Structure formats: structure tokens, C-alpha cells
Amino acid sequence: MNTLADGTAEHAHTTAWIASVLRSRIAAGELTPGSKLSEEPLSAALGVSRNTLRQAFSTLAGESIVTRIPNRGVFVASPGVEEVREIYRVRRMIEPAAVLWGDVTPKVLDNLEAIVQQAQQARDSGSVPDMADANQSLHRAVVALTGSTSLQGLMDRVLAEMRLVFHSMSSAPDFHSHYVDRNVTLVKQLRAGKREEAAAGLRAYLDSAEAELLAHLGDEQDRQSELRQRAV
Amino acid sequence: MNTLADGTAEHAHTTAWIASVLRSRIAAGELTPGSKLSEEPLSAALGVSRNTLRQAFSTLAGESIVTRIPNRGVFVASPGVEEVREIYRVRRMIEPAAVLWGDVTPKVLDNLEAIVQQAQQARDSGSVPDMADANQSLHRAVVALTGSTSLQGLMDRVLAEMRLVFHSMSSAPDFHSHYVDRNVTLVKQLRAGKREEAAAGLRAYLDSAEAELLAHLGDEQDRQSELRQRAV
DNA sequence: AATCGAAGATTGTTCAACAATTTTTCCAGA
DNA sequence: TCTGGAAAAATTGTTGAACAATCTTCGATT
Structure with missing residues (x-):
């Protein structure tokens, strides 16, 4: 499952796609609970703009897979x-x-x-x-x-x-x-x-x-x- | 309730604010089910950028208050x-x-x-x-x-x-x-x-x-x- | 009148910039 | 050496413009 460095696959609802990529990475335990998801590095690694990554974040926050702290960033949810x-x-x-x-x-x-x-x-x-x-x-x-x-x-x-x-x-x-x-x-x-x-x-x-x-x-x-x- | 043409009230989580404005307008029946929410006019009317309005749409779509049809726009949900x-x-x-x-x-x-x-x-x-x-x-x-x-x-x-x-x-x-x-x-x-x-x-x-x-x-x-x- | 195709409009996405806020650095003073 | 706090750097929130992709409209052609 090569998820990054693909670059292609343009225009198939990028934002939903990015959201699903992050979702499965979190589910797989690659991104551990509590870890920060910085916008600039992540958007670069995923090959999308900071703006669309941001929108994917909104989706995941709605699913409470990720928690968003204003002005501080988004983190993988770590349920207590x-x-x-x-x-x-x-x-x-x-x-x-x-x-x-x-x-x-x-x-x-x-x-x-x-x-x-x-x-x-x-x-x-x-x-x-x-x-x-x-x-x-x-x-x-x-x-x-x-x-x-x-x-x-x-x-x-x-x-x-x-x-x-x-x-x-x-x-x-x-x-x-x-x-x-x-x-x-x-x-x-x-x-x-x-x-x-x-x-x-x-x-x-x-x-x-x-x-x-x-x-x-x-x-x-x-x-x-x-x-x-x-x-x- | 003056919601538009205010211009001020900057920087208090604009996107969530816009989402709540739309939410109450829909709940009040001002925006009737099935009506289209075009991005450019609405963003202009609300005094926000098309980009943030878009993000507010994502929120409302997550709440299924609004339905999003790819490349066709978002509409007030009309439950059947x-x-x-x-x-x-x-x-x-x-x-x-x-x-x-x-x-x-x-x-x-x-x-x-x-x-x-x-x-x-x-x-x-x-x-x-x-x-x-x-x-x-x-x-x-x-x-x-x-x-x-x-x-x-x-x-x-x-x-x-x-x-x-x-x-x-x-x-x-x-x-x-x-x-x-x-x-x-x-x-x-x-x-x-x-x-x-x-x-x-x-x-x-x-x-x-x-x-x-x-x-x-x-x-x-x-x-x-x-x-x-x-x-x- | 129906069909096809070319403008025109709208959405999806990116980029670059700037304001606001947080985090870090670093230095003066005790 | 340690503490406090101000300046600097980094990060997030938002905007505006731009362009590709798609949908819509409208007119030309048969």
C-alpha cells in the first residue's frame, strides 16, 4: 500500500483521500495517540497543499479520531x-x-x-x-x-x-x-x-x-x- | 440578529462561527431544504473567503444538515x-x-x-x-x-x-x-x-x-x- | 425540433502572503 | 545559577488570486 510519494491520482476528491490515508495510518498504529500532526511537514510528505490537509483534518476531527486545539495544532486522539x-x-x-x-x-x-x-x-x-x-x-x-x-x-x-x-x-x-x-x-x-x-x-x-x-x-x-x- | 454585513468580529474561529450562522439560519427555516448554497455569493454575503465558507460546509456536511454533491455544490438537506x-x-x-x-x-x-x-x-x-x-x-x-x-x-x-x-x-x-x-x-x-x-x-x-x-x-x-x- | 459542441459559470485544489497566537530563545537582574 | 520576561522564531488561522476539472447554458447545424 504505497500511500505517499505517489503524486499522481489527482482529482479524485483529494481531501477525502488524504483523510482516509491518515485514518488508516492511525488505525494501523503508525501514528500513535497524542502525537502532533504538524501542517507543513505533513502536507509536504503527503504531497498536498496545507489547505487541503487542513480540510482533511476537519473531517477526522468530526470523527474524533483527531483532536484540534486552537492555535496549537491537531493531535492524534489519545482516549483516556x-x-x-x-x-x-x-x-x-x-x-x-x-x-x-x-x-x-x-x-x-x-x-x-x-x-x-x-x-x-x-x-x-x-x-x-x-x-x-x-x-x-x-x-x-x-x-x-x-x-x-x-x-x-x-x-x-x-x-x-x-x-x-x-x-x-x-x-x-x-x-x-x-x-x-x-x-x-x-x-x-x-x-x-x-x-x-x-x-x-x-x-x-x-x-x-x-x-x-x-x-x-x-x-x-x-x-x-x-x-x-x-x-x- | 444582524448576521451579515458586520465585517468585524474578526478572528474568533471564523469557520466555526460561519458554520453556526448557517446552522441557525437553516434551523429557522430561512434557508429552505433543497436550496443551493453557492460559494461565491454566500461567501461575499457573509464577508468571509470562499475558502473558509468551504470549510464550514464540511462541518455542516458532517452533521448532515447539508448535502454535498461533487462538482455541483452544496444544498440544504431535504430529507425524504x-x-x-x-x-x-x-x-x-x-x-x-x-x-x-x-x-x-x-x-x-x-x-x-x-x-x-x-x-x-x-x-x-x-x-x-x-x-x-x-x-x-x-x-x-x-x-x-x-x-x-x-x-x-x-x-x-x-x-x-x-x-x-x-x-x-x-x-x-x-x-x-x-x-x-x-x-x-x-x-x-x-x-x-x-x-x-x-x-x-x-x-x-x-x-x-x-x-x-x-x-x-x-x-x-x-x-x-x-x-x-x-x-x- | 433534436443533437451536438463550444463558451460561460461553478466547484476543487493549490500557492503565496499576512495576521494572530504560541513556543522557543536568550539575556538581564537577583 | 536560577528566574522572569521580552524579543525572535515557528506555527496556526484566514485570505485572495489563480488554474484545472466539471457542469450548465446556449446557440449552431442538420
Whole structure:
């Protein structure tokens, strides 16, 4: 995927294209949370004008992938405790709602089962990234039950922010392996038509996932402040 | 509200300022759905450069207040049948979810009761706009139960789009009066802690509101195509 | 009257410049 | 040596002009 130094590919909505380039670089962890995106160097590196880069920034800021501080520049968003809480506030509403009131068709159920199978395979082969991907796919698919593009978009934003959270953690322990089984039961419950149970279980899942993530984030911050201390 | 021909008020985040000006003009119905926002005249009228107006457009497009057609310009969004369906898909998920799982405090209940009282007053005095406002306030407050700024933001966008729908209708009959009582019972159920009932009732309310709105929208389109026919 | 093609207008993008603000540098004074 | 703070440098916010690409309009031709 050669993204820079191309120069060509003119006039195909440059601004959206630049936005997508930055988006994937951030998602890939190439641009780490908190790092500054200076206009002049970046525009030069990407081969676009400062002006269009700026417009791409607006797009990404709207997706809260990037935070803009007036007169100080834009930075890759680095979600903290409050952001994680907000993420789970959203998920704890829309995911169970999708389970309770979404349009559960046999086709969708097959899809969900395929995803949990992928997750199981990933766990068996010990690939944490694949497991994370499968997990995100599952929850994305759950929200898709709503049939709403807006809710899907909100969920996508939230999941992108989740990836940022993981990127900002130096040590990324295995959050996902012990949730695979829960996902399996979730799909089983859906298949059985037990929506209330599924929704309740999903809420419990989200609660514990949030708690675990927040705990680890606290440790992380402690470690960082420790380092800071040591640096003095 | 003198918005243009001011010239001063320099350097206070012009782009955001312009975006908010356009946003309120559209919300007020000054700029009607479907009307084109040409860059050169508008930038001249607002006293800003075409470039910053353009950036403001990006913001508003992100809020789907405005739709951007490549190489053809930006237009005030004019939501149709599909958009209304999407609006209610969203509302039918997040409002009942907020009722079921939101944080219902006595303070919030008082607030909700104050709002339904306003709605009743508006109905008694026959003020349809006030009733519409109170109705929107109520549903906004319901979503606030989630405590999530993202969901609140999504709801705000949705309600803004609702206003556009109403603005795009030549005849705006009284949608709201026969929903006031339903809102009253909703708050009563919340006060009584009967969340499941409240959520179910709310979903029924949203279903019928959507149906009614879609029916009227269909009539509207029929009328318009009739006019178009007559013009030929 | 319908079709095709050439002006004309509008949007998308870039460049260069300047004002406003932040950050850095550096020096005087304690 | 350390601190305070003013000057200098760097960066962001905004503007205006310019040009390519695309859409629109209008007229010429058949």
C-alpha cells in the first residue's frame, strides 16, 4: 500500500483521500495517540497543499479520531479514562438495544456464527490481533441488526476509538480470549430467540469489559507517572 | 440578529462561527431544504473567503444538515422518505434504551415533568410551534438519561433533521397535540419505575408517529408531482 | 425540433502572503 | 545559577488570486 510519494491520482476528491490515508495510518498504529500532526511537514510528505490537509483534518476531527486545539495544532486522539467511559456508555445502550429490537434474520445469524468461529480459530492459533478483529466484527454486526446507518456509523467511530485505546497502551494483555465464549453464548441465545437474556448478558459483558479496561488503564497511567517521576 | 454585513468580529474561529450562522439560519427555516448554497455569493454575503465558507460546509456536511454533491455544490438537506425511516430507526433504538437503562434520578424526573407541563400549556394556548419545541425537548431529555454525549449528539442531529422535514412540508398539520398525553403517561410510568412498560409504550409511540409522518410525506409528494404534471 | 459542441459559470485544489497566537530563545537582574 | 520576561522564531488561522476539472447554458447545424 504505497500511500505517499505517489503524486499522481489527482482529482479524485483529494481531501477525502488524504483523510482516509491518515485514518488508516492511525488505525494501523503508525501514528500513535497524542502525537502532533504538524501542517507543513505533513502536507509536504503527503504531497498536498496545507489547505487541503487542513480540510482533511476537519473531517477526522468530526470523527474524533483527531483532536484540534486552537492555535496549537491537531493531535492524534489519545482516549483516556473519561473517553473509555463514554465508549461504554454508548455500547451499553445501542448493543443491547440492537439485540432486543433489531431485525434478527437467519442470514444474519449465520454471519454472526461465522464470526464467532473465526474468533475461536484465532484463539486456538493464539493470534491476539485476529481475535481482537473478530471481536470487533461481532459487535459491529450486532449493531448492524438495527439497520441504521447512523448507529452503525456511531459504532464504527466508537470501535475506532477503542483501537486507539489499545494503541496507547504499552502492554496489551489478552482482553479478548475470555470473552470468546461469552460471544458464543450470545449468538446461541439469539438463535434461540431469547432476546432479553441475550441483552442482559451483553450488558453484563460490557460492564466487565469496561471495568477490566479501566483497571488496566489506571495501571498504565500509574506506570507513566512513575516514569515521569524517574525522569526528574 | 444582524448576521451579515458586520465585517468585524474578526478572528474568533471564523469557520466555526460561519458554520453556526448557517446552522441557525437553516434551523429557522430561512434557508429552505433543497436550496443551493453557492460559494461565491454566500461567501461575499457573509464577508468571509470562499475558502473558509468551504470549510464550514464540511462541518455542516458532517452533521448532515447539508448535502454535498461533487462538482455541483452544496444544498440544504431535504430529507425524504428514506431519511425519515432512518430517523425513526435511530429513535426507536436509543430512546427506549435510555428509558430502560438510563440513570433516572428524581431531578431528571422533575425536569421531564416540567417539560410535559410546558407541552400541555402550549396545547391549551393552541401554539403548535411551542408544542413542537416542548416535544423535542422531552425526547431530547429522554436521551439525556443515557449520560452519553455521543448519543445526545446523535439525537440532536436527528432532531435537527426532523425540523428540516417539517420545514419541507408545505402544510404542517398538528402532529403533536395527540402525543402530549402519551408523553404524560411516559413520564408517569418513569416516575412509577415501570421502565419496561415505558419503553414499550415509547416504541409504540414512535411507530405511530413515523407512520403518520410518512403518510403525510407521501401526500406531500403526490401533491408535488401533481403540480409538476400541471406545469407541463 | 433534436443533437451536438463550444463558451460561460461553478466547484476543487493549490500557492503565496499576512495576521494572530504560541513556543522557543536568550539575556538581564537577583 | 536560577528566574522572569521580552524579543525572535515557528506555527496556526484566514485570505485572495489563480488554474484545472466539471457542469450548465446556449446557440449552431442538420
